[in-house]
Each structure stands twice: as C-alpha cells, then as structure tokens.
Amino acid sequence: MKQIFEIYWLRFYGCIAVFLYHLLDRVNQYADNVYLDLSRLFTVLGTPTFIFISIFLFTIRYGKTIPAGFLSQRVKYLLIPYVTYAIIYSGSQYFLAEGHPLDPGYGQLLVNYLIYCDWHGYFLLIAIQFYAFYWCYVRYDLGRYFNATVGVAIGTLISMLYWGSATALDITLPGYLLWVIPIGWLYIFFFAIRIARQYYYDRLDSGLGLRGQAALLTVAFLVMIGVILVTDIELSSKEVWVMPLFLLFIGVMMRLFKGRGAPAFVRLINRYSFGIYLAHPLFFGIFEVVSQKLGFGVIGYTLLLGIAGFLCSLGLSALANRHPLGGLVMGRRLRIGTNAGRSSQAVAS
Template sequence: MSKKISYEILLLRSLSCLSVAMVHAVMFTTWIHGQIDSSILNGLLMSMRLFFNAGTPIFVFITVFLLAKSYSDGFPDKFLWKRLKYLIPPYISMGIIGSFYKVSENGLPLTFSNLAIESLKNVFMADYNGYFIIIIIQFVLLFYFFRPQLNKIPLKIGLSTSFLINFAYLAFFNFIPPFGIANDTLAQYLWFNGSVLPFIGWIFYFFLGFYCGKHYDKFVVELHRYKLYVLTAPILITLTMIALKTGGIPSVNSSKAVTYLFLVPSLIFLIFFVSSKLKSVPNFIGVISDHSFGIYLTHSVLMRVFQEFYIPIAPSIHPLITLILIYITCVGAALLLSYVLNKIPFGKYIIGVARDNSKFVKAKKTTTSTVQQKAAH
C-alpha cells in the first residue's frame, strides 16, 4: 500500500464515518432538547446536518475507487466470496438487532411478530442506517460483472451520462410527490425509503470512483492543476446549499438530496488534495478508519441508548454541550464495541470486519523517525 493511497483512504473512511455519526448526533440533540428557541442555533444545527450528510456518498465512493485502482486487469480467486461474506452477515445481524429499538420507538409490545416485521423491513427494505451496505454490494457486483464494458466507456461520456441519470432520478423523488398509491403512509415510505436502494440513485458516485481509481495518477495531477477550484468549490457549494435549504429547496433532509451530486465530489477532491500534501496522519485517524464499518453500523443504536442518560439533564445544559457529549461518547463506544467484537470468534460477522491500516501508519512513522535519527548522526 503506497503512502498516497493509504493516507487518502484513511482520511476518506474516517472522515466519512465521523460525518455520518455527526448527522445522527445533531438529530438526537434536537430530539433530546425538543423545541430549540434560538434561530441561530437551529440554523447552525441545520447547516451542520446538511454538510455532514455527505458522509454516506463518500463512504460508498471509496468501494469503487479501491476496486478500480486494484483490480483494473482482473480478479483474484474467490473475489466475490471474500467481500460478500463480510458484508451480508453484519447487514442482517444489525438489521435484526435494530428491530428491537424500532418496535420500542413505535410504541409496540416487544412480541416475536412485531420484531419479525421490523427485522424483515430492515433486511429487505434496508429500513435502517445499514442501507449503505446494499449500495456497496450493488457496486461490487456491477464492477465484477461489467468491468470489461466499463473499461470501454470514455471518461467524459461515463461521467456526464451517469451524472444526468443520477440527477434526473434524485430530482424526480426530491420534487415529485408520491402518486398512484392509495395508502398515504405506504406511499411516503416507498417514495422516500424505497427510492434510496437502487444503484441508479448512486450511479454517478460509482462512475466517479471508477474513473478516479482507474486514472489515479492523472487524477492527482489534475487536482493540483486546478488547485484554486479544489480549495474553493466546497465552500461555495456548501453556502449555496445552505441558502437553498433556507428556502426549503429541496425538502429532502438527507444525502439523497440532488444537491449532494455537487458537494460530494468537491469534498472528495479536497480530501485527496490535502492528503497528497501530508507526510503522516495521526494514529487515531488510522484507528477510526480501521473500525469505520463497525462505527457506522452501531453508533445510532448506541445513541438511542445514551440519549436516556442525557434526557434528564438536558434542561440544565446547552444543546451544543449535549451534541458534543453524545457524539464523543457514542463514537467512542462504537469504536470500543467494534474492537472487542473483532477479538472474538464470529464478532466480525455481527459488526463488520476491522482493518489493520493503523499498523501501516505506525510502521510508516517508525520508519520515518528511524531514518531521520540516522540522518542526524
């Protein structure tokens, strides 16, 4: 693993994971405190949620980037099996575990039938935050079965076509209200939950990851060539999105809003650019990256547990203090849970496998330090 690839992926994984956790921390903070009177604070929380929603698209982008970078010419034995065995079991396991809090939040008795219904919804409709795994699985399958065809599509055609398709798909579900379904509740559910799952709603990120990985060296050169745009685009796009959101455009409050097709690439480019300048990264970035999958899957479950401790003290503390507390404690607990479960048999099939990239970071620092000491002598 080269320095550039390792640092970039470490940053992308850790920052996208931490971003998703921040989104849920903001949501739980507003639930814990109920009505927040300060318009300034409400605006700040809204802006934070809007910005950090970019975490999930970045997380799924990483999958295709690494596939295109590493397997442009062929696949090793048992390629699919080695990936799906660490994706499907955690998805099902956490879907079943998540059914317990779903039943509780819906005010239903904790019966087998209610748990079974919520488990089936979680697993077959991806009705929980593990839906990103379904997107990743689709990306892996698309790359595996259509790699030769993908290699024949010119970059400009692939990116422009996938962007237009993705934009049209998201715009349809963002701006057209549900129709053709008599039951209002079911219509809303299928419209806003079901539309998330098909890969077409993420296809631009697939092609973006594919071309960035396939043409990696040229991609990095272009980032430095257009340095000014890379550094300013995220700021300008974020400010534009905040202005639009203030006017209720779009009404969707998640990464499935059509506007993220502009923000996410700009953030990805910025992270790649910054990481290319780094000589090292902090150890904790490597650790979070290693356990990003488990943190992503479990942090919102832990927030539901921890909020019971924060609700009684909410009236006496500022919402921003609550935000910091629930964010740090739940991300820390999710990291610890991922670490512990990966130490026991079958734990990785419950929470997801932990990587060992942090060892590379430490080894790199040790090697660099040794070289510097020798040079000094």
C-alpha cells in the same frame, strides 16, 4: 500497492460525518434551528464518500484482474453484519414500542429492517450491488463500450433525474428501498473509477488544480449556506444539489491530502470505522433514555450522546474484533498499514 493517504482522510471524514449527521438529527428533535441545519450541511457527503472509497480502492488494487472469490468474500463481510444489526435494531425498537397502541409486532419490524432496509444499514445493500456491478464491469471489460469519463457525465445526469423525479413526484417506497436502488448513486461508481485511473497514472493534477477546485468548493458551500438561511431545503445525501458538491469535494480532498500521513487518531477511526458506522445509533438510543431519566438539557443531551455514543461504538467494535467470528458478525476491523502515519508513498492501504 502504494499506500494512499488520501483514503485515510476520506474514510475519517465519512465516518465522522455519518456519526454527526445522525447525532444532529436527534438533537434537531429538541432544538430545531438554522445553526443545526448549517452544521448538517457539512455532514451530507458521508454516505457518498464511503461508496467512492470502495470502488476507488478496488480499481487501484485489482485493475483489470478480479481475484477468485472477490464477490462472495465481500458480500459475506457486508451481508452478515447487515442481518445481525437488522435483528438488533428491530428488537430494540420492539421492546421500546411493546404495549404501545401502534406496536406493529416484532415480525413486521423485522421485515421492515431486513427486507425494506428501514435503517441506516441500507448503505450496505448499495455497496453489495456496486460490488457486483464492479465485478461485471471488469469481468466483461465493459469499459470498452462505456468508459468512466462518459460514465461520470451520463451517471450524474441519470442520478440527478432519479432524485429530482423522486422529490418532485413525491415517490415513496417501503422503508429505504428508494435509497437502495443504485441508480441514484451511479455517478459515484464511474467517478471513483475515473479518479482511480488518473491517480494510478499520476494524472490527478491535470486540469483544474487544487486552488481552483477549492475556490469552486468554497463558493458552492457558501451558496448552500445562503439557500439554507432563506429556504427549508432538505439536508440529505439524496438530493440533486449534493452531486456537484460531492464531485468537487473529492477533487479537493484527493489533492489536499496527497502524501500527508494520517495521525494516530485518524488511523484509529479508520480501523474501527465500519463498527462505529453500524453501532452508533444503538448507543444513541440507549443514552437518550439515560438522558431523559437524568433530565439533561439539550447541551448535556448532545454531549452525552456524542461522547458516550462514539466511545461505546468504538469499544464494541474493538471487543468484537478480538475474535475473527466477532468481526464477521459485528463488522470487521480494517487493516491499516503500519506506515500510514508517515508522509511518503509506501505500502498497501
């Protein structure tokens, strides 16, 4: 399989975007202002990007032939870290809340994290569902009845109705269960398959080119900046306005970075992106306590959480992956092709 450089750049963006979104969310508790909101606008596409990458690569790699053990292997590599970190995060919250009048007890916290997905690892359960959906889609050749192009249009409409209704009717479920239901992300599934097939047959440049899509994306971001300046809009990947923005963003990125090799730093982030994704809020919590003890201001607090949180997350992932069992439990390191830094179409990604 050809090495797809665009995916390295997309995964790099996704990892950094999720990291910064959570960092800015914490900083926002101490310095709520429009500049932070404007910064967060450019991070809301992180979670959709990760979903897109998985389905895109499956479609490119496997086509219409699913290998034996496809589902069990992938579920294992997501579900075990999900359980591990749910235990870690619920435990850390319990120790912070112990003795507090509203302390719910460890049992309830564990239920919240494991069953109600009340932490950022909810994404792993979304991914597992889409892995199963992809297996069914290919195994039973569902594309004959529901092709990807039609799926993008219908999926986008369904996802918009889902998130729009949830917002308008103020629908809530325990934890992040509302976010885990795959209906809200259906558009990404079909969009990833469609883009993968266009890419495979070298038809990605058909239709509106890079300049046209980049112009539309720029206008879309400018409109959203204007909206942020005059309203109290929610900045989250679970909003109706994110969908057209995301579709344009992927179109631009897939064209802009086509054939562009990834530098060493981008490859490093790719390699440990899963571990960074899982662990960074844990270190945010640790260094928030350190910041409070040292009396840091907002700038010092932001720098401490950003730098130390990033390096410790990366370091923990690297340390865990020194042994295969550690990678299985704490989040497996990705294998990045040796030619990933070269600007040519080479081997597998």
